[in-house]
Amino acid sequence: MAEMAAKTCLVVDDSPTVRKVARRFLRHTGLDIQEAENGQIALDQCTLKMPDVILLDWNMPVMSGIQFLRHLRAASGGTEPKVIFCTTESDVDHIREAFEAGTDEYLMKPFDAKMLNDKLGNFFVFDHDPSA
Numbered sequence: 801m802a803e804m805a806a807k808t809c810l811v812v813d814d815s816p817t818v819r820k821v822a823r824r825f826l827r828h829t830g831l832d833i834q835e836a837e838n839g840q841i842a843l844d845q846c847t848l849k850m851p852d853v854i855l856l857d858w859n860m861p862v863m864s865g866i867q868f869l870r871h872l873r874a875a876s877g878g879t880e881p882k883v884i885f886c887t888t889e890s891d892v893d894h895i896r897e898a899f900e901a902g903t904d905e906y907l908m909k910p911f912d913a914k915m916l917n918d919k920l921g922n923f924f925v926f927d928h929d930p931s932a
Contacts, residue, residue: 806832807830807831807832807852807853807924808831808832808833808834808849808851808852808853809826809829809831809832809833809834809851809852809853809854809855810833810834810835810836810842810845810846810851810853810854810855810881811823811826811833811834811835811836811854811855812835812836812837812838812839812841812842812854812855812856812857812860812865812868813835813837813855813856813857813860813886814837814838814857814859814860814861815857816837818857818886818909819835819837822855822886822916823835824913825912825913825916825917826916829917829920829924831852831853834851837860838860838861838862838863839860839862839863839864839865839867839868839871840862840863840868841862842854842856842863842868843863843868843871843872843875846872846875846878846881847875850877850878850880850881851881852880852881852882852924853881853882853883853884853920853923853924854872854881854882854883854884855884855886855916856868856869856883856884856885856886856887856903857885857886857887858885858887858888858889858894858898859887859888859889865885865887866897866898866901869883869885869898869901869902869903870901870902872902873901873902879902882904882905882923883902883903883904883905884903884904884905884906884907884916884919884920885898885903885905885906885907886907886909886911886916887906887907887908887909888908888909890908904922904923905919905922907919
């Protein structure tokens with residue numbers, strides 16, 4: 801398990817409200833949080849600097865989350881970030897497609913801070929309780 805210091809998180813969601821809530825949930829983790837409003841912007845950001853973890857929505861304009869994930873995993877260094885799909889898509893076909901494309905975790909919306917931090921805890925060790 802990696803240490804949290806200096807880790808980066810990219811929150812990819814077309815909803816400013818969801819991005820704000822995710823940022824609030826992550827504020828105690830020590831992650832450097834970046835945001836993108838669609839998959840294309842996120843892909844451009846990943847080309848410049850690959851984040852350690854990506855919270856990814858499915859349904860977005862310009863480039864969907866699943867399209868982004870496929871491009872990410874095919875890119876140089878694109879297998880490194882941990883990806884957590886955070887979506888309302890709950891059927892088995894979407895979940896299967898996400899894991900086949902390379903997601904590491906799948907989290908249903910709406911989610912709370914504990915649920916998100918539990919998923920992050922699969923990849924990182926926190927120095928303290930991040931939901932505090």
